[in-house]
Amino acid sequence: MNVPNVVVHRNADILAKAVAARIITRLVDVQSAKGSASIVLTGGTVGIATLAAIAATPARDAVDWRRLDIWWGDERFLPSGHEERNETGARAALLDHVDVAPERVHVMKGPDSGMTAEESAEAYAAELRAASRPEDHGPVPSFDVMLLGMGPDSHVASLFPGMPALYDTRSVVAVHGTPKPPPTRVSLTLPAIQASREVWVVAAGEEKSGAVRLALSDAGPVQVPAAGARGRQRTLFLLDRTAASKIPPGLGRMASP
Ligand SMILES: O=C1O[C@H](COP(=O)(O)O)[C@@H](O)[C@H](O)[C@H]1O
Numbered sequence: 001m002n003v004p005n006v007v008v009h010r011n012a013d014i015l016a017k018a019v020a021a022r023i024i025t026r027l028v029d030v031q032s033a034k035g036s037a038s039i040v041l042t043g044g045t046v047g048i049a050t051l052a053a054i055a056a057t058p059a060r061d062a063v064d065w066r067r068l069d070i071w072w073g074d075e076r077f078l079p080s081g082h083e084e085r086n087e088t089g090a091r092a093a094l095l096d097h098v099d100v101a102p103e104r105v106h107v108m109k110g111p112d113s114g115m116t117a118e119e120s121a122e123a124y125a126a127e128l129r130a131a132s133r134p135e136d137h138g139p140v141p142s143f144d145v146m147l148l149g150m151g152p153d154s155h156v157a158s159l160f161p162g163m164p165a166l167y168d169t170r171s172v173v174a175v176h177g178t179p180k181p182p183p184t185r186v187s188l189t190l191p192a193i194q195a196s197r198e199v200w201v202v203a204a205g206e207e208k209s210g211a212v213r214l215a216l217s218d219a220g221p222v223q224v225p226a227a228g229a230r231g232r233q234r235t236l237f238l239l240d241r242t243a244a245s246k247i248p249p250g251l252g253r254m255a256s257p
Helices: 012-034 045-056 058-062 086-093 117-131 206-215
Strands: 005-009 037-041 068-072 074-076 145-149 172-175 185-188 198-203 234-240 252-256
Touching: 005 012, 012 037, 012 045, 012 058, 012 145, 012 198, 012 234, 012 252, 045 086, 045 145, 045 198, 068 086, 074 086, 117 172, 117 185, 198 206, 206 234
Parallel strands: 005 234, 005 252, 037 068, 037 145, 145 198, 198 234
Antiparallel strands: 074 185, 172 185
């Protein structure tokens, strides 16, 4: 697995703007090379701030939003439109402001669909399988970019330290009893995350600094899920200065001092 590159920005606001610019560039590059692109979205503070920063920049028009598949790394198992759903935050911040193709917005279903969390996970796994091409060599597309927020406990998507989902070899699972509410979620697993060409972990705030240090160490992903957040081709840790404050000197590249 590749070694992560670390880029540090002055504060959370600049971090979100810089990640937004990176996403636009990545999607434009992929679309010009292949025609269409795929992105996996995250919830969380920096994740949603990044989407709002994309919506706010005129450069967003460089992306052909109709030729983009949009997936989620995890979802809180709540009804459609619930303010705590990652989907709701992403729609309000970005998706309602750009011309996405509705059939290419792949949401994880909530309880209002009549499904259990397990059924929702299975349905999402089936959707991923259907989108996977022979060149992906597996049940999940090789996403062009996956954005992952990270909690102070080092969780990514809805993979929390020590939970059984971290041992699961399926691509999507239901997760129950999470320490962070709501307690029921649907999440990609580590194998699905690691199928991405690029994985970008975004984090801001001093309370994330210990988790960032561990995620960049040789810790195991069952204890430190973010240590398993690695892309096939590239892994980036995009941080603000406080989140980067405990990483070993020389590891982070200060981009906006
Ligand atoms: O619950 C979740 O939390 C994480 C991180 O959130 P943050 O507010 O600490 O940035 C997020 O990445 C994940 O998608 C979400 O469901």
